[in-house]
Every structure is written in structure tokens, then in C-alpha cells.
Amino acid sequence: MSTPNPNQAGARPEDHVRTAGRPSELKITDMRTATVGWDHWRFTIIRIDTNQGISGYGEVRDLASKTYALMLKSRLLGENPCNVDKLFRKIKQFGHHGRQGGGVCAVEMALMDLAGKAYGVPAYVLAGGKFRDRIRMYCDTPNEPTGEAMGKKLAERMERGFTMLKMDLGVQPLIGIKGALSWPQGMLPGDPTDKLDQMLSIHQLMHPFTHVRLTPKGINLICEYVEQVRAVVGDEVPIAADHFGHIGVDDCIRLGQALEPYNLAWLEDLVPWQFTDKWVQIERALNTPVCTGEDIYLREGFKPLLEARAVNVIHPDLATSGGIVETKKIGDMAQEYGISMALHMAGTPISTMASVHCAAATENFIALEHHFNEKPFWNDMIDGIPKPIIQRGFIPVPEGPGLGFDLNEDVIREHLLPDDQGFFEPTPQWDVERSWDRLWS
Numbered sequence: 001m002s003t004p005n006p007n008q009a010g011a012r013p014e015d016h017v018r019t020a021g022r023p024s025e026l027k028i029t030d031m032r033t034a035t036v037g038w039d040h041w042r043f044t045i046i047r048i049d050t051n052q053g054i055s056g057y058g059e060v061r062d063l064a065s066k067t068y069a070l071m072l073k074s075r076l077l078g079e080n081p082c083n084v085d086k087l088f089r090k091i092k093q094f095g096h097h098g099r100q101g102g103g104v105c106a107v108e109m110a111l112m113d114l115a116g117k118a119y120g121v122p123a124y125v126l127a128g129g130k131f132r133d134r135i136r137m138y139c140d141t142p143n144e145p146t147g148e149a150m151g152k153k154l155a156e157r158m159e160r161g162f163t164m165l166k167m168d169l170g171v172q173p174l175i176g177i178k179g180a181l182s183w184p185q186g187m188l189p190g191d192p193t194d195k196l197d198q199m200l201s202i203h204q205l206m207h208p209f210t211h212v213r214l215t216p217k218g219i220n221l222i223c224e225y226v227e228q229v230r231a232v233v234g235d236e237v238p239i240a241a242d243h244f245g246h247i248g249v250d251d252c253i254r255l256g257q258a259l260e261p262y263n264l265a266w267l268e269d270l271v272p273w274q275f276t277d278k279w280v281q282i283e284r285a286l287n288t289p290v291c292t293g294e295d296i297y298l299r300e301g302f303k304p305l306l307e308a309r310a311v312n313v314i315h316p317d318l319a320t321s322g323g324i325v326e327t328k329k330i331g332d333m334a335q336e337y338g339i340s341m342a343l344h345m346a347g348t349p350i351s352t353m354a355s356v357h358c359a360a361a362t363e364n365f366i367a368l369e370h371h372f373n374e375k376p377f378w379n380d381m382i383d384g385i386p387k388p389i390i391q392r393g394f395i396p397v398p399e400g401p402g403l404g405f406d407l408n409e410d411v412i413r414e415h416l417l418p419d420d421q422g423f424f425e426p427t428p429q430w431d432v433e434r435s436w437d438r439l440w441s
Contacts, residue, residue, distance in 0.1 A: 023082050023118040027051045031073040032424040033066050036348065036415040038375065043348050044069065045412065047424055048081065048110040056081065056114030057407060058106035059351040061099055061319035066420075068095075068103030074433040076107065081114040084126070084325065092298065092322065093439060101297040101320045108323025109354040109403070116402030123354070123403055127328050127361035134394040135359045138164035138240065138342070138367040143173060147225035151232025154239065157373065161392030164238045164265065164367045167229065169222065171212065171245035180218035184211050207271045208278070210246045219258050226262045238265035240291070249278045256286040266291040266313050266342075279310035291315045294344035298322050299330050306337045313366065317344040319351045324358045331362035340364050346371040349382045349389055353403045360397045368395070380411045 030049040037043060044066035048056045060069050072091050079087055088108055095104035112123040124130045139157040144150035144167075154165050174180040214222075229239070241264050244252070252270040259267070266289040271278050273292045283290050289312035296302055297320060305311050314334045321327045331341040341364050343355050352370070359365045370390060372378040379388050382405040385398050398404025413423055 023115075024080070025052070026054075026080050026082060026114070026118055028076045028079050028081055030427070031070065031076065031430070032427055033070065034412055034423050035066060035417050035420040036381075036412055037417045038415060041346070042417060043351075044106070045348070045350060045407075046106045046110055048076070048107070048114060050081065050114065052118075054114060054117050056110035056112070056117065056402060057350055058109030058111075058113070058354070059319060059347055060106045061102035061317065061351070062346050064099035064102035066103075068100060069106045070103075070427060070430045071433070072103055072107055073427065073430040075437070077431060081111045082118055084108065084111045084115055087111060088323065088326070092326075093437070095297055095322070097297045097301060098295045098320065101322065105319045105321070105323045108326070109318075109351065112324050112354070112357070113402035116404075120401050122397070122399055122401065123324060123357040124360040124397065127325055127357065130360035130397060131363050131365070132360055132397070134396050135356045135365075136164060136367040137162060137370045137390050137393055137395060138166055138238075139373055139393075140242070140346075140369055140371050141165065141167045143168045143243075145173070147228025148232060150225070151229040154229065154233050154237075158233065158237060160373070161394075163393050164240075165233075166240040166242055166265075166268075166369070168243040169226065169241040170243050171214065171218070171247060172243070173225070174214075174218050174221060177218075177221065179215055180221055182213045182215060207246045208248050208275070210248070212245070212247050212251075214247060214251045214255060219255055222255065223258050223262075226259060226264075230262055235263060240265040240268060242268040244270055249275075249281055252282055253285045256282065256288055256290075260287055264288050268292065268315065269294070273305070276304045276308050276310050279305060280308050283310055283312065289313055291342065293317075293321075295320060298326060299333055302330050302333065306334055306339060309337060309339070311339065313340050313342055315342050315344050317346075318355045318358055319345075319347060324354055324361075327358050328362045331358075331364055335364040340366050342366040343368045345369045349378065349405065350403070350407075352389070352395070353382070353385075353398065353405055356395050356397060357403065377411060377415070381408055381415075382406065383408050 029051050032047045033044050035044045042063055044060040046058045046069045091104050095101035116123045139162045141153050150167055249271055256267055268291045273296055291313035293315040294317040316327050316330050318327045334341050345355050355368050359368050384406040
């Protein structure tokens with residue numbers, strides 16, 4: 001019988017190392033990646049290997065570069081992954097808001113997976129224990145051409161057991177409808193066609209600077225759409241709304257006030273999260289809850305919104321906000337201000353299960369987002385937990401060690417991106433990097 005080669009593509013330490021040792025002697029020996037995707041989505045799975053033959057998995061946030069994770073490898077080699085807080089403090093300076101936090105967050109997920117496996121406990125135990133045994137999911141739903149069509153799509157989700165929903169709702173469907181929108185011509189430098197849809201889709205301008213306005217007709221059309229939705233699904237189910245488009249704060253308030261009769265669960269990301277004063281203005285003017293946070297990194301990023309009580313719901317994405325423990329701390333801080341926490345999530349089951357552990361450990365949690373209800377293979381990317389992963393609108397909190405799952409390598413291979421075919425290839429080029437990382441002289 002031949003001895004497996006530890007340097008071959010896809011090789012795992014557990015394939016060739018006798019797994020016996022102590023957590024205090026655990027050391028990080030490698031980091032490897034595999035990038036999967038479908039439609040316009042792209043996700044990099046990271047695997048952190050150790051000298052005792054156990055590996056931990058994390059996930060770089062959707063559409064973010066795997067470089068954000070790999071550049072951390074040289075800072076982690078030789079470290080004990082059970083020292084999660086120590087290593088997080090060492091690497092968190094290399095993350096930032098939006099997708100730039102994806103590497104740090106992926107590493108934190110993998111460290112929590114490894115530490116849980118080393119000590120034989122679920123990750124939520126390392127985060128302080130759990131408040132609930134199952135995690136409520138809310139199902140996101142992209143634009144539909146009519147409110148009736150959206151209502152039918154939401155009704156299908158309700159039939160599958162989802163008790164909370166979200167729909168896209170904004171100015172995009174109004175593009176091309178005469179008299180629904182107004183905007184200044186020439187807002188896109190270098191765009192001779194000056195198409196409003198180009199301005200809205202490529203996000204070259206932030207919301208306050210587009211000067212796109214909703215006309216009374218446009219507001220009425222959006223309200224008619226929501227009225228059609230409610231006519232199909234009824235008034236009891238909570239429905240959040242997202243993707244309003246790049247409109248200014250005044251139009252957000254006009255639209256929000258017009259939508260109040262429909263009792264929406266929250267209005268999400270109306271303006272960029274950075275503009276705390278504008279969020280205060282919106283929150284004070286509306287009786288519908290407002291929500292933001294999917295692109296905010298670390299507790300410090302959420303603090304201005306919380307201190308100003310500028311939102312009613314915070315909405316971190318664990319793959320952006322700092323990983324499992326940091327996101328629980330964000331939720332705990334929000335609770336001190338009487339603010340609830342929902343979790344944004346558009347990822348594979350790996351980052352989803354990391355979010356499940358965080359949600360289990362956070363008292364003021366509401367619901368966790370799910371994007372891929374129409375992708376049956378999504379359930380097959382991991383094993384070792386009950387299937388389907390989402391059962392009647394909830395995910396049972398896993399009791400296995402670490403994140404509680406086994407990676408289904410065959411399914412992962414089936415969805416490797418054509419331009420990134422590597423399946424956990426060796427990454428020696430990232431082993432050594434000379435850098436003075438200390439934040440003081």
C-alpha cells in the first residue's frame with residue numbers, strides 16, 4: 001500500500017497523519033482554497049490544516065477575492081488555532097468593510113471549526129452556549145415583474161415552512177415607465193447614452209449623489225405592487241424589503257411613509273450605512289423598522305449607528321462582520337441599545353452553518369437569510385447533518401464538533417469555477433511574506 005503524498009493536489013493531512021495529540025500542541029501547517037460558483041455567484045472555501053490531521057473550513061464572502069484569505073497564511077503558520085481570539089486580534093487589521101473583510105472572517109470560521117474539533121464541542125459552545133435549538137430562516141426573493149407574481153413566489157416559500165420572507169422592492173422595475181422617475185441627464189461621465197438603468201446598475205454613484213427622484217406616479221406603482229403581494233400572502237407573515245435603488249434620503253422617507261399601511265418587517269439598506277445622520281433622519285420619520293449592516297466590519301463599524309439609535313434592526317453578514325465571535329459581540333452590543341439582530345447571508349452551507357452557530361449563541365437574534373432555495377445541490381455541499389439543511393423554515397443547530405459538518409468533496413468539485421479549477425492545491429507561494437505588521441513604531 002503506497003503512502004499518500006501530502007503535497008499532491010487535494011491532499012488532506014488526515015489522509016496521511018495519525019490523528020493523535022493534544023489541543024495545546026495543535027499547530028497550523030497549511031491553508032488551501034477551492035473556489036466554487038454558479039450563476040453570477042462566486043465563493044472561495046478555505047481549508048486550514050494542522051499537524052494533528054484535523055482541518056477547519058471557512059468561506060470568503062460572495063464575490064470577494066481569495067487573496068484576502070491567502071495573504072493571511074504566513075501570519076498563521078505555526079500558531080495554535082485554538083487561540084481564536086489571539087489570532088483574530090493579530091489578523092483583523094487586514095480586513096475592512098464590504099468584501100475586504102472576507103479573508104479575516106473566513107479564517108475565523110475555520111479557527112472556530114478547528115478549535116471545536118480539537119476540544120470535541122460545537123462552535124456555539126466556544127461562543128458562550130446557545131439560546132435556541134433551531135434557527136429561523138427568512139427566504140430572500142429577487143424581483144418579479146408584478147406584485148401578484150411576487151406574492152405567488154412568496155406563497156411557495158410559505159408552503160415550504162418559511163415563517164419570514166424578504167422581497168426586492170425598488171426603483172429598478174420603474175425604469176422605462178414614463179413619468180415614474182426623474183433624474184438629471186448626464187450623471188454618468190463618459191456615457192453617451194445616459195441610460196438610467198446603467199447608472200443604477202453599475203453603482204458608480206452613491207445614493208445621495210444620483211439625484212434620482214420618485215414621482216408620485218412611481219411611488220403609487222410601488223405601493224400597488226406591495227398591495228398585490230399582500231393580497232396573495234395575507235397580512236400576517238412578516239415581509240422585509242430590500243434593493244430600493246440609489247435614491248436620496250428624502251425619497252426614502254416619502255416612499256417609506258407611503259408603504260406603512262402594508263406593515264413590512266423592515267426596510268433594508270435605504271441609504272449607505274456610513275451616513276449615520278441620514279439613518280437617524282429616516283428612522284425618526286418612519287413607523288416601519290429600518291435595517292442595515294451587511295457591509296459593516298467589526299463592532300467599531302456598528303457603534304455609530306447603535307449609539308445614535310439610527311436603526312431598529314442591525315443586519316451583519318458574518319462573512320463580512322468579523323466571523324462567529326465578533327458577530328455575537330455585535331449582537332450583544334446592539335441588545336444593550338434595545339436593537340435586534342438579523343443575519344444577512346448569501347453563501348454556501350459552510351458560511352451558513354457558521355452563521356447558525358452565531359445565531360444560536362446570540363439572544364437578540366431574529367432570523368438568518370437564505371438565497372438559494374431554488375438550488376437543490378446547495379444542500380449536498382456538506383454532509384453529517386440532517387437533510388434538507390433547512391427543515392420547514394428552520395435549521396437545527398448541529399451538535400457535532402466545530403461547525404458540525406463534513407465537506408462533500410464530490411459536489412464541491414462539480415461546482416468549481418472554470419477559471420479557478422484548483423481543488424485545495426498546495427499554496428507554498430503564500431508561506432513567507434516579510435511585513436512589519438505592527439500598528440505602532
